[in-house]
Amino acid sequence: MNGAPVPGTGELIDLRRVVCQLTDLGHQAARAFTIGSGDWPLRGFVVRCGHEVHGYLNRCPHAGHPLDLIPGRFLTHDQHLILCSSHGALFEKSTGLCVAGPCPGRALTRVPLAVRDGLVMLGAGVAPRGAPDVPP
Numbered sequence: 001m002n003g004a005p006v007p008g009t010g011e012l013i014d015l016r017r018v019v020c021q022l023t024d025l026g027h028q029a030a031r032a033f034t035i036g037s038g039d040w041p042l043r044g045f046v047v048r049c050g051h052e053v054h055g056y057l058n059r060c061p062h063a064g065h066p067l068d069l070i071p072g073r074f075l076t077h078d079q080h081l082i083l084c085s086s087h088g089a090l091f092e093k094s095t096g097l098c099v100a101g102p103c104p105g106r107a108l109t110r111v112p113l114a115v116r117d118g119l120v121m122l123g124a125g126v127a128p129r130g131a132p133d134v135p136p
């Protein structure tokens with residue numbers, strides 16, 4: 001395992017499951033991540049909403065495009081909503097629910113996360129691999 005010891009505990013953190021450091025995210029920021037290898041790594045993004053961090057697959061439920069056709073841009077200008085740059089769908093940050101655009105009522109696919117020792121990590125049981133890019 002690619003592990004790093006947790007100070008004072010003797011436990012190891014699996015570095016292959018680390019998405020980013022919590023400090024990499026501003027209080028309203030979002031960023032993409034890719035974890036895993038091979039043909040279908042897990043491609044997602046994390047978004048901070050105050051003290052909470054949420055993770056989603058980087059795939060729009062409308063037509064299956066990555067949300068950030070403008071690389072790294074996941075949020076509206078006021079940073080209150082997640083934006084799909086393809087056709088303008090808007091999603092709530094805390095639920096992933098589409099609230100405007102071409103797929104109202106549908107939702108982004110959540111990637112469960114855990115925050116541990118200042119690291120944002122894949123949640124327990126989340127496989128570090130994605131799926132073929134096919135329309136939903």
Ligand code: FES
Nearest residue numbers: 060062063084087
């Ligand atoms: S693919 Fe996202 S709004 Fe169409």
